[in-house]
Amino acid sequence: MMRDVRLMLIGFGNVGRAFASLLMQKEETLRKDYGIRAKVTGIITARHGACINPDGIQLTEALRLVENKQSLASLGTQTFEGNTLDFIKSCPADVLVETTPVNPQAGTPAIDHLHAGFEHGLHGITANKGPVVYAYQKLNQLAQSKGLKFRFESAVMDGAPIFSLHRKTLAGAEIEGFVGILNSCTNLLIEAMEVGTSLEDAILHAQQIGIAESDPSNDVDGWDAAIKVAALSTVLMNHPITPLEVDRTGIRGITSEMIAEAKAKGKRWKLVCRGGWQENNFIAQVKPEMVSADSPLYSVAGTSSFVSFALDVLPGLGILESDPSPKTTAFGVLADLIDIYQGVE
Numbered sequence: 278m279m280r281d282v283r284l285m286l287i288g289f290g291n292v293g294r295a296f297a298s299l300l301m302q303k304e305e306t307l308r309k310d311y312g313i314r315a316k317v318t319g320i321i322t323a324r325h326g327a328c329i330n331p332d333g334i335q336l337t338e339a340l341r342l343v344e345n346k347q348s349l350a351s352l353g354t355q356t357f358e359g360n361t362l363d364f365i366k367s368c369p370a371d372v373l374v375e376t377t378p379v380n381p382q383a384g385t386p387a388i389d390h391l392h393a394g395f396e397h398g399l400h401g402i403t404a405n406k407g408p409v410v411y412a413y414q415k416l417n418q419l420a421q422s423k424g425l426k427f428r429f430e431s432a433v434m435d436g437a438p439i440f441s442l443h444r445k446t447l448a449g450a451e452i453e454g455f456v457g458i459l460n461s462c463t464n465l466l467i468e469a470m471e472v473g474t475s476l477e478d479a480i481l482h483a484q485q486i487g488i489a490e491s492d493p494s495n496d497v498d499g500w501d502a503a504i505k506v507a508a509l510s511t512v513l514m515n516h517p518i519t520p521l522e523v524d525r526t527g528i529r530g531i532t533s534e535m536i537a538e539a540k541a542k543g544k545r546w547k548l549v550c551r552g553g554w555q556e557n558n559f560i561a562q563v564k565p566e567m568v569s570a571d572s573p574l575y576s577v578a579g580t581s582s583f584v585s586f587a588l589d590v591l592p593g594l595g596i597l598e599s600d601p602s603p604k605t606t607a608f609g610v611l612a613d614l615i616d617i618y619q620g621v622e
């Protein structure tokens with residue numbers, strides 16, 4: 278059976294554009310292997326306008342316009358004026374794909390976008406950690422009450438299968454804890470310090486190559502890692518916590534002396550994320566740790582991420598994601614789209 282699926286893209290930045298490219302690249306796979314004939318009927322951005330075309334927007338042209346810092350408005354076949362919530366109500370679609378920037382303090386406005394989408398009868402996919410950390414249960418319940426699906430594979434470790442693995446393949450198993458390296462920026466900064474660069478110079482370089490933001494505290498002070506710990510605890514361990522409840526220490530306290538001491542012992546510093554039950558206490562932590570060469574964390578290099586789960590039926594199961602990019606993240610969104618329609622008659 279062939280199904281027409283109309284997509285509304287909220288956000289057309291690195292991830293939104295990579296997803297549009299991947300949709301074109303995988304058009305035949307979607308059609309032949311999954312019976313999905315997808316078209317994008319609307320795109321809205323913050324500074325590059327919006328467009329609605331119920332017959333399907335020309336994605337190559339949309340990419341060209343935004344990459345040339347032009348507005349998308351000329352691609353629309355019906356006029357639209359209003360904000361993103363108005364857009365969600367106006368654009369004919371079946372799935373809302375949310376890729377706006379994360380708000381680490383509250384998860385809005387992405388939460389409001391997804392909420393409006395579910396109210397309006399659309400499935401929801403996001404790559405944004407905010408809604409997962411601050412509104413997972415509320416959004417999931419709303420979606421389920423309307424027979425809709427809420428998916429967010431790319432919110433942690435880009436397109437690596439974490440949430441779908443838990444939901445499908447690990448059905449019946451119980452996750453008791455996890456440990457990992459979930460922030461690639463700090464991993465790179467520590468590596469730069471290992472070859473003699475100061476933290477300040479390493480941050481400057483990371484900003485120049487687009488790895489660190491202009492305000493690096495989100496990474497350096499462990500907030501991004503804490504958000505990911507909160508997301509994994511909330512969804513995989515059914516233990517909802519906010520990033521503020523994560524015991525968090527960033528990497529500012531790591532000195533060149535500490536790096537040298539670790540090296541002399543054949544060890545390395547890593548910003549380690551942990552979550553899990555110890556006795557009757559739930560431990561959620563982000564902290565620099567000196568790891569030895571026999572730890573799987575030791576060789577996690579550059580922008581790669583790693584997580585290892587302890588399960589009641591599998592003592593250790595690790596996932597390493599190497600060299601992520603917006604395309605990797607876009608794959609998580611595509612996998613969510615396929616998942617929404619797989620098995621649906």
Ligand SMILES: NC(=O)c1ccc[n+]([C@@H]2O[C@H](COP(=O)([O-])OP(=O)(O)OC[C@H]3O[C@@H](n4cnc5c(N)ncnc54)[C@H](OP(=O)(O)O)[C@@H]3O)[C@@H](O)[C@H]2O)c1
Nearest residue numbers: 288289290291292322323324325361376377378379404405
């Ligand atoms: N980059 C990655 O590889 C990666 C990996 C994992 C997860 N993520 C998550 O994916 C999301 C997107 O990341 P990104 O790198 O694509 O960000 P980005 O390049 O900054 O793009 C964000 C997009 O959202 C638009 N936008 C902002 N506020 C909006 C609003 N209120 N309504 C509609 N559109 C709005 C922006 O419009 P303008 O273009 O006009 O500014 C832009 O198109 C983030 O939540 C991020 O944490 C990203």
